[in-house]
Amino acid sequence: MADIIDIPYQLSFSYISSSQNQTLxxxxxxxxxxxxxxxxxxxxxxxxxxxAHPVAGGVFGWVMGSAEQKGKRAxxxxxxxxxxDKVEDNYNQYWSFFRKPKEINNSNSDEKKVPAFxxxxxxxxxxxxxWGWGQSFHFSPSFPGISHRDSTRLHxxxxxxxxxxxxxxxxxxxxxxxxxxxxxxxxxxxxxxxxITINEYQVGRAKAHNKKAGLDSTCDVVCGxxxxxxxxxxxxxxxxxxxxxxxxxxLEDVYREIYRIMKPGALYVSYEWVxxxxxxxxxxxxxxxxxxxxxxxxxPGLRRQDEIAELTTKAGFEVVEEKDLASPPAGAxxxxxxxxxxxxxxxxxxxxxxxxxxxxxxxxxxxxxxxFDTAAHLSRGGETxxxxxxx
Ligand SMILES: C=C(CC[C@@H](C)[C@H]1CC[C@H]2C3=CC[C@H]4[C@H](C)[C@@H](O)CC[C@]4(C)[C@H]3CC[C@]12C)C(C)C
Ligand SMILES: C[S@@+](CC[C@H](N)C(=O)[O-])C[C@H]1O[C@@H](n2cnc3c(N)ncnc32)[C@H](O)[C@@H]1O
Numbered sequence: 183m184a185d186i187i188d189i190p191y192q193l194s195f196s197y198i199s200s201s202q203n204q205t206l207x208x209x210x211x212x213x214x215x216x217x218x219x220x221x222x223x224x225x226x227x228x229x230x231x232x233x234a235h236p237v238a239g240g241v242f243g244w245v246m247g248s249a250e251q252k253g254k255r256a257x258x259x260x261x262x263x264x265x266x267d268k269v270e271d272n273y274n275q276y277w278s279f280f281r282k283p284k285e286i287n288n289s290n291s292d293e294k295k296v297p298a299f300x301x302x303x304x305x306x307x308x309x310x311x312x313w314g315w316g317q318s319f320h321f322s323p324s325f326p327g328i329s330h331r332d333s334t335r336l337h338x339x340x341x342x343x344x345x346x347x348x349x350x351x352x353x354x355x356x357x358x359x360x361x362x363x364x365x366x367x368x369x370x371x372x373x374x375x376x377x378i379t380i381n382e383y384q385v386g387r388a389k390a391h392n393k394k395a396g397l398d399s400t401c402d403v404v405c406g407x408x409x410x411x412x413x414x415x416x417x418x419x420x421x422x423x424x425x426x427x428x429x430x431x432x433l434e435d436v437y438r439e440i441y442r443i444m445k446p447g448a449l450y451v452s453y454e455w456v457x458x459x460x461x462x463x464x465x466x467x468x469x470x471x472x473x474x475x476x477x478x479x480x481x482p483g484l485r486r487q488d489e490i491a492e493l494t495t496k497a498g499f500e501v502v503e504e505k506d507l508a509s510p511p512a513g514a515x516x517x518x519x520x521x522x523x524x525x526x527x528x529x530x531x532x533x534x535x536x537x538x539x540x541x542x543x544x545x546x547x548x549x550x551x552x553x554f555d556t557a558a559h560l561s562r563g564g565e566t567x568x569x570x571x572x573x
Contacts, residue, residue, distance in 0.1 A: 267543075322515065380406070408439060456486060491504050
């Protein structure tokens with residue numbers, strides 16, 4: 183059955199076009215999204231600036247179908263492509279590598295190992311994420327009266343609107359997970375979306391979900407490293423990454439690679455995980471919270487919010503707009519994590535019982551504990567304002 187909801191922001195469009203010595207632009211109210219960057223044309227440049235503004239009274243209703251669904255039951259928990267007897271070993275290897283994330287960044291050889299350990303991480307967590315969170319592996323701004331499912335879908339459709347996705351366009355989803363965002367974006371815009379993920383298990387899950395949703399003709403998924411993508415230069419009409427590029431040891435490397443495969447003038451939107459200007463590395467609590475987030479989320483060191491625009495520019499992009507979507511009027515994105523505390527304990531118990539009866543592989547409880555712990559660090563990061571997942 184379709185739901186009717188109020189949407190907290192409305193999109194409006196405004197063009198800046200600059201040719202030779204003439205510049206023409208119109209702007210409208212407050213911007214309200216993350217990083218929107220455009221691939222520079224050679225000499226000619228026509229710039230598209232999209233502005234979104236929270237609507238004071240003029241909210242409008244929208245009719246929509248269901249977007250986010252849970253695809254897993256506890257009894258079906260696998261650990262990706264890892265065989266049952268290797269789960270504990272893989273978890274221990276992951277943990278010893280990511281225990282000290284800052285050290286990874288100081289070593290070239292460790293840096294090269296990151297994609298393989300990120301792959302291991304997603305073998306370990308993908309089913310638990312789907313079971314406990316849904317098919318979209320990201321956070322969303324929260325608004326009163328809007329369910330998690332709806333805010334997830336709106337956050338995803340917002341990306342499609344920002345890059346101007348429409349029928350006939352080919353869009354790349356960089357770090358696509360099991361494809362929750364891809365399906366919402368393809369359904370909303372009717373554009374073709376190609377997702378890339380380092381994790382083979384996710385490719386299988388995403389393809390199966392695409393087929394089930396009747397979107398396998400517009401959505402495709404490939405397995406690969408976003409630092410060396412298997413696509414020709416100038417292939418895509420638009421690009422986005424949702425809470426995925428934070429896994430890259432050097433953000434400028436993935437931005438450069440995205441720039442390479444985009445057509446000139448195409449738009450790229452990124453939702454980044456960053457520390458904010460409230461983070462101080464001489465505050466032990468801050469350091470503990472951020473390291474807790476990095477360890478439990480396979481991150482080789484979080485970047486600062488104020489570095490992002492410069493890094494995109496270095497990669498060749500022109501920054502159109504930058505905004506932390508977690509800032510007001512959005513409410514606390516971490517409430518969804520906090521509200522789940524009782525459910526986590528129930529899940530923990532369930533995982534232990536399933537291991538006892540030989541249904542879930544040994545090692546699952548450690549992975550679940552790691553996620554439990556990182557959820558606490560993420561909530562604390564949100565409460566203190568030192569971290570945002572949607573800059
Ligand atoms: C973008 C990334 C992932 C973001 C989130 C989707 C996940 C971050 C932490 C995850 C979770 C924490 C606690 C789990 C809980 C203990 C379990 O019972 C059910 C699943 C969790 C809620 C799980 C769900 C996904 C997260 C919220 C990173 C990796 C860059
Ligand atoms: C937190 S998930 C987000 C998934 C998806 N964007 C979503 O919101 O549901 C991060 C994704 O980035 C992918 N990823 C991380 N490092 C990668 C790499 N080097 N190459 C390709 N994909 C990568 C992971 O496999 C995973 O699919």
